[in-house]
Amino acid sequence: MTIAHNDGNVHKSAYGLRRWPLPNDIDNPAYVPEEDSPQLPIEGISDTGLNTTFFEEVRNSYTQDKNCRILCQLLNKDCKDNSLIHALDEVWKKPYD
Template identity: 65%
Template sequence: MTIVHKAGNIHKNADGLSRWALANTPDNPAYVPLEAEPQIPIEGINITDIGTEFFEEVRESYKQDKNCHILTSLLDKDCKDTSLVNALDEVWKNSYSEGRFHLFDGIIYHRTKHYYVAKLCSRLLIDTIIHECHDSICSGHLSKDRTL
């Protein structure tokens, strides 16, 4: 038995699935330029009982911390003041020069390899987050004693 392909009269035009994808380059008629400003991807969502008051406290705590206060000034107006940058501690200065800090709704976020973390500078706020994520009855990360 031999199988022979015989072209039919229907669907002689190529559909979108049968074409090779073209590179997104300027010589492609369907070229879409990439955005100049990178967007922050959402890789996970965590829902807690933390209200807006907590975030107001975070913003207020930045005024008490030297590095956070300087970073807020630099990032808020996209300022390039070298005297402000030089006033940062060395670790903070390096992260700033690498573009690892972002300001969103007045909260400083630090970018690591795969995610962004809100920067907290008050011990009270850090303890509040630890309680909310580990010890609260609504949290999903209870200690081993409560899990077993």
Template identity: 65%
Template sequence: MTIVHKEGNIHKNSYGLSRWELSNTPDNPAYVPLEEETQIPIEGISITDIGTEFFEEVRESYKQDKNCQMSTSLLDKACKDTSLVNALDEVWKNSYSEGIFHLFDGIIYHRTKHSC
């Protein structure tokens, strides 16, 4: 690469060097490849537009599953019934004892630790 000095009108010593633009091509020694856009996955779902019918269906579906029925009863009570806890399936019992389940408006929520 050859640097050629080109005098300018005001600053005669640096006009050509500071204003001359090199294209960003592989033959340019200062070539920087353009980065591809990184895609960020969406890891959240907004449920603000879901109607009350959906939540009613979820509450009704709890009646068909014994673990959901017992968990709803346990989470709704201030005093926990140990016989009811012991009647849960092992996976449900472990999650309940770890405090992962929460009940809000009759819906069971499964919370996990934040990964961020």
């Protein structure tokens, strides 16, 4: 492999921006092998393989939890309802204070 460079203008020294980039192959001394299969982080659950019973269980768990029911009612209202906010548990009230 031959590395060719151009002299710099000021000090007659080569600098990185004047060189042609080297290919990332085995002949390159700075060769970095690429991964065969890059690992991707899981960002969410795909719903293509989930059964409808899963969604029913999630829906039922929301309706059985008192705070979730109250939050759904608050989100459906156009205005702030203090009576619903006071019905929430203390931890759930903090964003509304």
